[in-house]
Amino acid sequence: MTDLTDLTISDAREGLAAKSFSAVELTEAHLAAIEAANLALNAYVLTTPERAIDMAKASDARIAKGKAGKLEGIPLGIKDLFCTKDVRTTACSHILDGFTPPYESTVTSNLWNAGAVMLGKLNNDEFAMGSSNETSFYGEVVNPWRRKGSDAPLVPGGSSGGSSAAVAARLCLGATATDTGGSIRQPAAFTGTVGLKPTYGRCSRWGIVAFASSLDQAGPIARTVRDAAIMLGAMAGHDPKDTTCADLPVPDFEAVLGQGVKGLTIGIPKEYRVEGMAPEIEALWQQGIAWLTEAGATVKDVSLPHTKYALPSYYIVAPAEASSNLARYDGVRYGLREPGKDVISMYENTREAGFGAEVKRRVLIGTYVLSAGYYDAYYLKAQKVRTLIKRDFDQVFESVDAILTPTTPGPAFAAGEKSGDPLEMYLNDIFTVTVNMAGLPGLSVPAGLSSEGTPLGLQVIGRAFDEETLLRVGQAIEDAAGVMVKPQDWWSTHA
């Protein structure tokens, strides 16, 4: 029998239904893989083996009764941004030390209702602020991929670096993630996995630790386009507890995968051909265009003239909303408290000790742009720029069905390589952040290897609430490129 951890979600679903193996066996195989790998990769910040086995036993019982859910018995990792009832949830910040929520996020509730099994909580950049998973209080995550002939550690991308590394290294069959400026798609591109950021409002944000509320959206990281479609179907849906969550039916995302791209028009935005872009990224993009053309799509050059303003306006909107959301961490109701001579100094000492450098930087930027007299010049201005960015997309989508771009300007970089300069790190999100600013869905699909032997991804951008077209295009890319292979296992203690 093949290694159970190498299965896709769709294969595992068939195997469980055919009783080729049990949910308990599938879960045990993953717990053993995590045990052997986590010291090297640091993808999980907490494992929940007893709960996992209990959930798997319950899945086996439901399968035996013919009452299997859509994700019955499928072992998943959960980003530490999702509140999980009675299981420590910290957003990988010191300030949420020991926080155990008395409630469950809507997205994870939906997954458990579909029969999924929780293996544990996955590492991420502190409060999801980062593009390399180097800002986590629990330490860096290491990418299972390495450059050819080198054992220097590479970053797994961020902020969902634990999710992307765990999925690539076979430490779960799929993972939840969140995306505020690229935090699902960029780590997926860096690890050869599929990452889907749904339309803003497709998944409920209730019970997810808030970073920037007008941008945050939950989505899956998985190993195939089909698996991402299966997971999104289980995660999505209307939730009265989140007023921004759309009251729309959840389509059968899996059903559209076989429809192909014949007759679709794909836009190629010239503004994404940025100065200094690596030739291999341009070549990958051209390869993607060729694949989609061969599969029957029509390709068309389009223009999104406000693209260059997306990142600077993001770095007003996101920190502003973060500074407001993070005001709740005051040492009173949960998490860390550092004493002070009075209540104000208790707040100040708690937040000084509890927040890391990147979080403080963003809280201060956000406080500055929202401070008296500056609101119109910064936050309001940035929200107006968002309208211009959204309008660019609306106009282009009058004549195309989806847009194809690279996911990132380059492959995974080495740990420490970009952490010295915040602006250099921010530029990693240049191709992904526009999508969040406009609220649209975006999908990153592995499309090849760089000259360094590490994965590269192509991004598909779609119309609001049209994840189906996105998935059809993603499937066509995956069919042409082939499912990304497993990186050479150097991380397991028995390897």
Add this chain to the structure above:
Amino acid sequence: MSVDRATVLRIARLARVAITDEEAQRLESELSGILDWVAQLDELDTANVEPMTRVEAMTMKMRKDEVTDGFCADDIVKNAPEEDDHYFVVPKIVE
């Protein structure tokens, strides 16, 4: 847009973060760099542009004005650093 030391300290005070001198020095240049970079938005004339408030036109739903939650004081104070008889305890505020 250059941010001076006094501004950094004022913002840190507003944000209730007790930064060290070393942090203040670093933040002075980092915040200036980021604000200089976002200043490129001034190139755009947005006088007649509405700010974006939502992705798709969608009417905010109203719910019935009724109590749907409560009677869970134990849960609410469960994670508090200091609690006494269902109260959060903080340093003395009123002399």
